[in-house]
């Protein structure tokens with residue numbers, strides 16, 4: 001264990017209190033719980049995943065707090081956050097739409113889907129609609145190539161999708177504020 | 190000590206057997222619903238929900254719902270299986286809420302299967318029983334299919350109702366025993382699940398006399414050996430897409446409940462681990478894997494046994510084992526399939542691998558885009574640990590090893606070993622220099638073995654059935670099977686597992702059903718962004734590491750994209766290059782700058798502004814990037830270009846010289862023109878053109894203003910008189 005993991009600042013309680021305003025308690029506890037681990041700094045990516053799951057993106061304030069609490073240099077936190085495509089540094093819309101641009105989907109006409117989405121929403125990849133409803137992204141293969149071409153809205157995968165079905169899918173989310181993803185029903189036995 | 194392992198395993202087995210017996214599944218009607226990311230996307234959660242409602246409201250106690258993983262028959266999902274005691278299992282395709290209602294009222298309540306919705310038309314004829322022959326490429330008696338035809342003839346001659354008995358064949362049950370090579374054949378009888386091993390025609394007569402006419406099992410001929418894919422074929426043997434396959438790595442996918450340790454054990458799970466820990470000899474494990482001639486399934490094809498030997502021989506005793514579940518090839522999904530549908534098998538394979546190299550700790554690096562795979566692996570880890578199969582003192586053997594999941598965060602380069610290690614360490618996932626190789630200095634500087642998901646999926650079978658058995662399935666160079674993710678313009682998309690050495694034609698045409706709409710095949714792309722194109726004329730090529738490399742492609746992780754005349758090779762090469770350009774980590778110049786420049790040239794070719802000199806430049810850059818990049822990403826990035834130039838240079842030339850794209854994919858090279866002869870002036874096109882660049886009066890010939898046309902193709906699609914020509 002390297003010395004950077006040990007807490008030596010005497011204003012630690014203050015620092016921690018300030019971090020608590022930036023991060024939810026469960027993430028603070030997660031960082032705390034793992035601080036003593038061997039190779040504790042290797043949990044950084046897992047921590048950032050948690051922060052993003054909670055906020056939808058990685059804000060500057062949150063990254064500062066992670067750096068403080070985990071005692072990892074901010075430069076490294078930022079470096080890691082910017083390296084990986086899945087981490088976002090800007091807030092996103094209520095629903096994130098991701099067009100699969102993997103090979104199978106590309107061959108089956110994914111470009112037409114993305115064109116249609118851009119037309120309907122009036123935004124490009126990486127952007128969010130003015131009303132904050134949708135963000136548009138593209139991704140590399142969602143692993144459901146057999147259904148190509150596919151799009152994913154939040155955690156729900158749709159496929160195969162035709163350009164005209166895009167309107168229907170979008171409407172579902174516009175109509176119901178919290179889109180009804182099918183409920184997971186578990187086996188009776 | 191070893192007796193305690195045996196005791197432990199027997200204890201586990203008897204507990205599971207008891208629990209399984211208590212469910213009394215064989216007396217009940219079992220409905221199984223596929224559950225995996227793809228199945229869910231197709232609506233299988235709704236299907237499950239609807240079945241739950243139906244079972245509840247019917248009040249029937251003899252109907253059981255089961256969740257299974259995914260078989261890999263993607264384009265037909267959601268798939269539902271219904272097994273009525275004493276009858277052949279029926280599988281349904283594309284099930285939705287209405288079909289659930291039909292299945293429930295007709296099949297479950299009234300005993301009449303819904304014939305028209307059976308998977309791949311498997312109920313086109315209804316049979317009471319079936320004899321499934323091993324196609325016998327390797328172990329068959331008297332060569333392929335001879336026994337099967339003899340048997341069918343005997344049935345016709347002697348059985349009172351031969352039309353109720355089906356005779357069919359499957360790729361391979363995985364028996365392939367050396368001593369009996371060519372001297373015996375295996376026959377599975379459904380629904381009794383009896384597996385016969387016959388040596389002569391007299392044996393066939395006896396089966397007819399005793400089983401067909403007498404209704405009794407022929408005890409004398411029952412095979413004593415466990416066959417690797419018997420359970421799979423018992424469920425799916427009548428489906429054309431599956432019965433040409435050999436299922437080893439995928440044997441449990443679509444058969445077991447991926448969230449149940451008990452089911453995994455029922456289907457032979459953890460037996461291999463028990464054997465390994467009883468033997469107490471890591472070298473024995475390594476030797477079996479060496480004998481199996483198992484080559485890594487992650488792309489490089491390095492012999493797994495050799496890698497394990499190198500790690501085992503290190504002086505340093507702190508060692509790590511990593512499972513590479515990054516699955517970055519955009520078009521491959523077999524690793525997800527295995528992680529989601531048979532997670533315990535991956536965990537068992539890893540524990541055995543860890544024992545072989547004497548590692549104390551292991552990591553499963555899974556891409557964050559696979560939430561269900563992560564959940565199911567975590568569940569498998571937790572349940573295995575709770576049952577003493579993972580963690581401290583595994584199976585009371587004294588050996589301890591634990592597993593942890595680490596998530597990727599969307600960087601393709603993290604599939605590369607050194608980058609993956611950096612990522613697990615919590616760093617930016619940039620590759621490092623090799624040597625030293627990870628087996629010497631890997632994670633935190635300690636010896637580390639990295640293997641692919643599918644590599645681990647084969648391990649338990651190798652231990653259970655022996656390295657020699659595994660080696661016999663494949664070719665002289667590489668043992669076993671390979672799973673391919675068949676996608677693109679093929680009729681049947683999905684996961685296909687075939688022995689190495691199977692021809693491309695068998696995969697694409699016999700299993701995949703050929704090209705969609707029966708268009709001509711252009712090429713098969715293998716290996717994803719690091720691979721190349723195999724032209725249609727090379728369809729007879731055997732799929733194995735060496736022949737693929739010779740053709741300028743690679744095996745890669747097993748993505749197989751079928752391309753037809755509708756696809757433009759230059760466009761696809763550009764697609765792959767834009768992928769690698771995006772994913773280049775930027776650490777070294779040939780890759781960072783080279784991929785960008787090559788992409789610019791390809792862009793020029795596809796919009797018609799390239800000159801002949803560009804082609805030379807492209808080739809030189811490609812070779813430079815191949816030879817001087819630091820890691821595999823940059824070194825393989827030019828492969829799609831070089832291989833397409835090799836096989837399809839004329840298409841490049843057409844783009845550059847004639848400014849023509851024969852597949853009409855490269856939008857900038859297309860022109861839409863309205864034919865003077867055919868246009869009747871219906872105005873439909875003019876009303877549909879988004880930029881209003883079509884003019885003409887009603888009942889007069891219309892004209893397109895080429896300057897303003899954005900080539901959206903709308904007019905081409907809406908004209909009902911074929912008057913709009915695309916050239």
Ligand SMILES: Cc1cc2nc3c(=O)[nH]c(=O)nc-3n(C[C@H](O)[C@H](O)[C@H](O)COP(=O)(O)O)c2cc1C
Pocket residue numbers: 484485486487488489490491493513514515516517518601602603604605606639640641642644746820821822
């Ligand atoms: C850019 C790049 C990406 C890779 N991606 C993967 C991957 O997604 N999955 C994988 O198993 N191997 C991948 N590999 C290969 C691994 O580096 C490594 O060879 C493999 O995991 C070793 O396992 P095996 O011996 O079982 O094949 C990749 C290699 C490179 C250069």
Ligand code: SF4
Pocket residue numbers: 602619620772773774775776777778780781818819820821822823824
């Ligand atoms: S070859 Fe490309 S991905 Fe690999 S280290 Fe160099 S820049 Fe990074």
Ligand code: SF4
Pocket residue numbers: 863867868869870871872873874875891907908909910911912913
């Ligand atoms: S739709 Fe066809 S027939 Fe009608 S005006 Fe256009 S080109 Fe002519």
Ligand code: SF4
Pocket residue numbers: 861877878879880881882883893894897898899900901902903904905
């Ligand atoms: S291709 Fe599109 S833009 Fe061009 S004329 Fe036809 S409809 Fe109009």
Ligand code: FES
Pocket residue numbers: 100101102103104105106140141142143144145146148149150519520521
């Ligand atoms: S290419 Fe789109 S899901 Fe794989």
